[in-house]
Amino acid sequence: MLKNLSVSGDYTFHLFRPSLPFRKLSHQTPAITAISPEQIRDIGSSVTLNCTIENASRYAVSWAKRHRDQPSDSVALTFRTQLTINDPRFEVNETMNGTTMIYSLTINKIEATDMGTYECQVIISFQQKNTSTVNLLVKHPPVISLSETTTSVNVAEGLPTQLSCAASGYPLPTISWTREYNAIMPHGGHSYRGKVLKLDKAHREDRGTYYCIADNGVGKPDKKMVSLEVEFPPRITAPRPKVAQAIDYDVELECKVEAYPAPAIVWYRNGATLTSNSHYRITNIATAFEITNSVVRVITIDKDSYGDYYCNATNKMGHDVARINLFESVLPILSPNASSK
Structure with missing residues (x-):
């Protein structure tokens, strides 16, 4: 109660309310709202990959390419507007429209190795980032x-x-x-x-x-x-299983051997192995498709030269044998391979 007031007149009273404490507004968490769809390009062309981000102005953004063999790992290509790789074919750009950022990666003169998955990243903290991916497919010829x-x-x-x-x-x-x-x-x-x-x-x-x-x-x-x-084991064919020739003339006996691996070929007569000497000349000629022509030339035939000759072929898969009979003719059989003494 006021007492002994001696001052008269009109007074105006103002009521003041204490100010409210200042509240700091927090930044909104950034979000990737759109990214380019899958892109298909030819070698030598260009492509631009766009990533639309809201509320990204205070955060680091980047483009990276994922490893094909280990998708969890990636190689950084950009950081904000800087390239982190030394490749002049790459360009990076960011465009702001209010709180919206369009973060773009351009690749010029595309190569086959550019094909892969590209990742737009917004780094929120050391352990947290928002990501979105886009595939770049590059048409290129087949390589076996x-x-x-x-x-x-x-x-x-x-x-x-x-x-x-x-x-x-x-x-x-x-x-x-x-x-x-x-x-x-x-x-x-x-x-x-x-x-x-x-x-x-x-x-x-x-x-x-x-x-x-x-x-x-x-x-x-x-x-x-x-x-x-x-x-496969040898298979022998004798083009002429019976051969005639006159005394004192030469003659050739032939067998064709088909086998793989290449066989060992041996000629026999009367249980004895024939070798090249003054009476016989043996040649083996390999041709295509694992066929060997084996020829024994009987030189200057006499009475003891007539009879059966055996062509024997062996490899690790097995063996085969063919018999060729040489008999006497009254008249000589003249051929390019026959001759007289």
């Missing part, structure tokens, strides 16, 4: 992988085997098989489509050169040669 493609196969006749072929490229190449000289394939026809050519039972007729062909419609197909060797 030497490490994943058969080069040669040896198999015993009658056993199963297979020829394998793998190739990279985009679009993914198709693999087909053909044989040298357009020969018939083991399963019939002149070609087979598939990465693996399986043979349930290898036959000697299957041996030879095969071609793996990879094609994806970009550039030229890639082609690699694959050799298939089938091991």
Whole structure:
């Protein structure tokens, strides 16, 4: 209560409320709201990958490329507007529109090695980041992988085997098989489509050169040669199982040996091995497709020269023998390989 007031007049009173404590506004967490869809490009062209980020102005942003073999690992390409790789084909740019940032990575003169997964990153803290990815697919011709493609196969006749072929490229190449000289394939026809050519039972007729062909419609197909060797025991044929010639003339006895591995060929007569000497001259000539022509030339025939001669061939798979009979003729048989003393 006021007492003894002696001052008169009009007074104005103001009521003041204490100020509220200042509250610091927190920054909103950044978020990637959009990223470019999957991109498909030709070698030598350009591409721009865009990443749209809200509230990113106070945070570090970057582009990285994931490792193909270890997707959890990546290689940094940019940090804000700086490149972290030494490659003039790459460009980085950021455009702000209010709180929205468009963070762009441009790749010029695209190469096949640029194909992969690119990651837009917003680094919030040491242990936290927001990410989004986009795939860049680069059209490039097929390349057959030497490490994943058969080069040669040896198999015993009658056993199963297979020829394998793998190739990279985009679009993914198709693999087909053909044989040298357009020969018939083991399963019939002149070609087979598939990465693996399986043979349930290898036959000697299957041996030879095969071609793996990879094609994806970009550039030229890639082609690699694959050799298939089938091991089999000797098979002997005698073109002339009976041969006539007159005394005092020479004559040639011949056998054809088909075998793989190459066989040891021996001629016999009366249980004895023949060797090249004054009476005999033996030659072995290897030709294509594992065929050997073996010839024994009987020099200056006499009465004791007539009879049976045996051509014997042996390899690790087995052996075979053929008999050739030499008999006397009244008149000499003249041929380019026959002569008189």
